[in-house]
Amino acid sequence: MRMETIGTRLLGLLAGTALAAGALAAGADTVKPPAKSATVARPAHLPGYNTERNAYFGDLHVHTKLSFDAYIFNVRASPEDAYRFAKGGAIGHAQGYDIRLIGGPLDFVAVTDHSEFMGALREADDPKSPLSKLPIVQGLFSPDHNQIAAAFTRVVTAMQANKVPKEFSDPSIAGRAWREVQDAAEHNNDPGRFTTLVGYEFTSAPDGRNLHRNVIFRTAKVPGLPFTANNSRNPEDLWRTMDGWRARGIEALAIPHNSNGSDGLMFQTTKFDGSPMDKAYADLRRRNEPLAEITQIKGTSETHPSLSPNDEWSNFEIMESYIGSNKMITKFAGGYVREALKDGILMQEKHGFNPYKMGFIGSSDTHNAAPGSVEERNFFSKVGREDATPELRGSVPPGGARTWDPKAPLPGANTARFQSWGASGLAAVWAEENSRDAIYAALRRKETFATSGPRIKVRFFAGYDFPADLARRHDIVTQAYAHGVTMGGDLLPSRGRAPQFLVWGVRDPNSGYLQRAQIVKGWVENGQAKERVFDVACSDHLPLDKTAWRCPNNGAKVDVATCATERFKGDVELRTVWTDPTFNPKQRAFYYVRVLENPSCRWSTWDALRNGTPPNPKLAATIEERAWSSPIWYEPRT
Amino acid sequence: MAIGAVIFLSAVGLKSLQRPVVRIDADELNQLGAYWEQQMQRPPTRDELRGIIGERVDEEILAREARSQGLDKDDIIVRRRLAQKMAFASEDTAPIPEPDDATLQALYARTAGVYATPERLALSQVYFSETRGADAAKGAALAALGRLKTGAPGTGGDPFVMPLTYADITLPDLGRDYGEDYARAAAAAAPGSWIGPVRSAYGWHLLRVDGRIPSAQPAFASLRAQLREAWFADQRQKANTAMMDRLRKRYRVEIAGAIAGGAGRASSATVAPEPNAD
Structure with a gap:
């Protein structure tokens, strides 16, 4: 009942919008007229509905x-x-x-x-x-x-x-x-x-x-x-x-x-x-x-x-x-x-x-x-x-101690596991709106990604005919969907041409800055499955080494006494279009994206900080939070 | 069983049957063994079992000695655990009667704002990425704003991972995605005019509100189930408070420097949970 009411009112809103925006957007090359969907908004979409997916x-x-x-x-x-x-x-x-x-x-x-x-x-x-x-x-x-x-x-x-x-x-x-x-x-x-x-x-x-x-x-x-x-x-x-x-x-x-x-x-x-x-x-x-x-x-x-x-x-x-x-x-x-x-x-x-x-x-x-x-x-x-x-x-440290005693007995079996x-x-999913149908459909088509906790956003597309200026265009996602496949999909061969990959990671505003974006590739060569990790985008305008495919370390540090991180290292977003230099049209392969944050304190270090004791020397004091896209498979023959 | 007997004898000793008895029964013995086995993935050897049982017996003896010396009296952990057990045991004792429509109508009138649908906007934005550097991004945004206002072409904005045009987005969602400054600016914006630049965690934004559906109050009928739930939650809370009040009346609370009456709330501070998570 509620939905129908809102849907009807939304139609009115959108109709008014299209007129206003059409007049104002004239001459603004970066702004497309909003709400083209106004004329086709038959099914009452939910607030936030986005054909390019959220x-x-x-x-x-x-x-x-x-x-x-x-x-x-x-x-x-x-x-x-x-x-x-x-x-x-x-x-x-x-x-x-x-x-x-x-x-x-x-x-x-x-x-x-x-x-x-x-x-x-x-x-x-x-x-x-x-x-x-x-x-x-x-x-x-x-x-x-x-x-x-x-x-x-x-x-x-x-x-x-x-x-x-x-x-x-x-x-x-x-x-x-x-x-x-x-x-x-x-x-x-x-x-x-x-x-x-x-x-x-x-x-x-x-x-x-x-x-x-x-x-x-x-x-x-x-x-x-x-x-x-x-x-x-x-x-x-x-x-x-x-x-x-x-x-x-x-x-x-x-x-x-x-x-x-x-x-x-x-x-x-x-x-x-x-x-x-x-x-x-x-x-x-x-x-x-x-x-x-x-x-x-x-x-x-x-x-x-x-x-x-x-x-x-x-x-x-x-x-x-x-x-x-x-x-x-x-x-x-x-x-x-x-x-x-x-x-x-x-x-x-x-x-x-x-x-x-x-x-x-x-x-x-x-x-x-x-x-x-x-x-x-x-x-x-x-x-x-x-x-x-x-x-x-x-x-x-156990028993209220203020320091870690190297001679102390090992922790109990449970504690050893929990630490x-x-x-x-x-x-995470890319879906048109926040509804059961849309989210389940995203899970089904594998347009999903995983993170280690932060809400890092990852886009990933592969295609052969992206516009040359794809990474700089304002309609980047429209173009990417139109000319490519996204995470979870299959890329078919195209006359032996090497595909391009759009890789885009955006930070979680409540978490750290991004240090690098990577593509993990697995492929079949001479009857064996192989793998390689390519850095494809570096933060801080650092130069990418295109032989080793590694970014230089951006030098971001963490003060483990306070868990403070450096503000001026790392990027808000990493965006690039990458072509696989080792691509062989005959080799079956998969590609997925991994985006890494600057180092930050692990939970165990935060616990120690609140307790006023040093972090457990047996545990990693810091971690590099990350996100993983679902893969795209290159399928030379099915 | 045989091991149980051995321990029983070694703990009690043969010399005097006058001493208090520490008894480890078969159930607990099995539990100790099983716990050890779960950790180590093999059964304990005889020596190890002796060690496990010895520890358990010593723990029992120490606990009893501690109690007999009154060491449990001022222990914050013991106190807290007993209080938690008591609080848990006294929950959901009395059934809460089903509320009638008049009751829920009154609650609806009282809590109107809670259920209001959020304000919704159609909105366009131009984005200037923080990767340009914060000052450069803001400068570019200001220049673009001038051009947009005069209708000059070219804003030089950046691509963005979130939409540059929203047909329908709620104000709280804008706050979630871009921060409160952005949401406040959007809420206050006159429709059809470019405003900004507004800063988010991603950079600087110019925005233009193209349309608006104000916040609205859903009808009572559509909220009945939620109101009923809220009413029950409220009643449970009241019952717990009432129980605590009844218990408080049984005590006279004395606090250093002051004497509080039977309903002294200050005492509750001493049973606040440990601030373990922030």
């Missing part, structure tokens, strides 16, 4: 008290609270303090609670519920962080051994929780201002090797209950189920995450049962998994230093242990996205199918119902009471 930032990985683990971590915030937080409101943290975003509200959020035993722990904590009488529940809800760890272990061990009492799987319990998730999404969806998406996490981890996925639904039309890892640990069964939903008009996509904790399993080159992949498998996977979450608090999964020894920026918020334990990863190949993209184009070349044609997003994986809580200077934990204080996170976590992960 960047929207969100979080597609959020847990609340409905997740079994979050409940054990003493988190009592609900899906409603999660949306309130994302809209800029304050909510209570399990430890008793209030939390809120300092970087402004998010544009879109999906609450994605674990579907396994969804809502069951809350019911078990209710003395009126029969669940509360079960032996496994006794002593499960302590506020003490050591007891919490033990309780978490008890439940996870029972889950992995398939020994959770059947009462926990009562469909009426999951049904109540699933209803609550849907109601909160419905109730907080505010087209034009804030988009909610219904979702859940499919939590499969055979032998602890992480195969988790978030399932995100396009509309309010969702299945009666989620398909969970209790139904099958094999993601192929999830995808087949999603195919079945789609046949019934329920559209969803799945986003794998924490491939870094899969010990090589997430992006292995065989099927789940070890048999060879085939085209049917690749189609099934791609139909259901167009995206990968490449960064979140439990580490960044772009690439690992051992996989990309020539990438000086690969050692970024790397987590080398299993999820939820200190067991160490032994196999990095198969656990990182860049390698998966390379394996994918190699399979396309050799076998004619590519299961790994994925765009990128980041997200938080907060278990505090706190979407977007990945701000370095405002980082307050991920897992409720478990890492609720700087001491528990290993960012200040390696990064305050990272936002999802």
Whole structure:
């Protein structure tokens, strides 16, 4: 009702606008007459509608008290609270303090609670519920962080051994929780201002090797209950189920995450049962998994230093242990996205199918119902009471000490893990307006990018016929869409010509300045997949070395005693049109953009600063925040 | 179980059965073992298990000694934890009745501004990038403004990652994307005239408002669900405050240099949460 009213009034506004602007804009070569769309504004668009698309930032990985683990971590915030937080409101943290975003509200959020035993722990904590009488529940809800760890272990061990009492799987319990998730999404969806998406996490981890996925639904039309890892640990069964939903008009996509904790399993080159992949498998996977979450608090999964020894920026918020334990990863190949993209184009070349044609997003994986809580200077934990204080996170010396004693005993296993976590992960899309339809469509076409927390904006296009002055034109985006493909798309060959790439990064006004823009290329040469990182735009008017393809260091420094950064280093925006000097029209390839900020304090350094103690010498004091575009694939033959 | 018995014996000792007992039961023993195993990814050896249990027994003994000496009395952590447990336990005890329409109408009248739709604009801008240097960008913007006002051609603005022309954008969104200075300038601008330059985090902007839909107040019917929710939140808050007031009345609060009555609010300052996040 409201929309119709506004739509009608908007038509009037636009009609008046076109006249006024037409008269005033005459002679102003830089200003095109606004609102050409006035004459065609039949569907009532939302405020902010932009045919050239806006960047929207969100979080597609959020847990609340409905997740079994979050409940054990003493988190009592609900899906409603999660949306309130994302809209800029304050909510209570399990430890008793209030939390809120300092970087402004998010544009879109999906609450994605674990579907396994969804809502069951809350019911078990209710003395009126029969669940509360079960032996496994006794002593499960302590506020003490050591007891919490033990309780978490008890439940996870029972889950992995398939020994959770059947009462926990009562469909009426999951049904109540699933209803609550849907109601909160419905109730907080505010087209034009804030988009909610219904979702859940499919939590499969055979032998602890992480195969988790978030399932995100396009509309309010969702299945009666989620398909969970209790139904099958094999993601192929999830995808087949999603195919079945789609046949019934329920559209969803799945986003794998924490491939870094899969010990090589997430992006292995065989099927789940070890048999060879085939085209049917690749189609099934791609139909259901167009995206990968490449960064979140439990580490960044772009690439690992051992996989990309020539990438000086690969050692970024790397987590080398299993999820939820200190067991160490032994196999990095198969656990990182860049390698998966390379394996994918190699399979396309050799076998004619590519299961790994994925765009990128980041997200938080907060278990505090706190979407977007990945701000370095405002980082307050991920897992409720478990890492609720700087001491528990290993960012200040234990026991109230004022200095770091090199002879002090090593931190407890949990602290060792928490201190390696990064305050990272936002999802971003280019969409016409802030609505479910527009944002979901952007996710589907992979017109997405990921950031490590700051709201850096990244544009990326490839084409053969851009105007020569593209980077300086005012209609740059119109031209780029008209003559090229954007992130997530396929570039087809054009008579052997080398494509041009428009790369454009713009800083987050609440974060640092930009130091360089890069293109990461992967390609197939002589039956092998290779990779190379090219700096393509340098800050501060520094000259780009076009042999090594590296920018000089711009010299931006951080004072770790105050976390102050230098104002006059780095750029507001980096914009260039680049041609690949190594382009070979016969070689299958992918290209994606990485934009780097100047160094700034890591969350652990901010913790130390507030505590008046030195940063933990075992941790990086500063990081280089970044954004990654989804790739563009060059497809010489399909 | 066998290990439990050993510990039981070693902690209690054989000499005197008069001593207080530290008992680690089978459940807790399993929990200790499982916790260790989760961290280390293998079961503890016998020696390690002895160590784990020894630590737990010592912790219990120390905790009891501390309590018997009253060390828990003035401990801020213990106090805070008990207070949090109590506050949590006393939440949602009494059901809140469903509000009638008159109640919600009154709330609607009281909180009108909260639900108003934001002002919306059609707007054009010319952008001068900070990468030119702040002074150069501002200078170019001023020169361009002169040309725009006289209708002379050529403004020399830069491309921008956000739209140079908005058909429909809300004032809060302008504030979010360009900062409050920009939003204030747009709000105050007379339609059809170029104004500026206004500074944002990206550089300097000239802008012209081409049309405007003022802020409006949605009808009561369309807000009923939101008002109902707000009413419940408010009632819960009131119930919590009332509970705290009732409890306060049971105490006489004395503060150094002053004596407060039963409803002294000053006491609440001592239970404020630690300022952990900013």
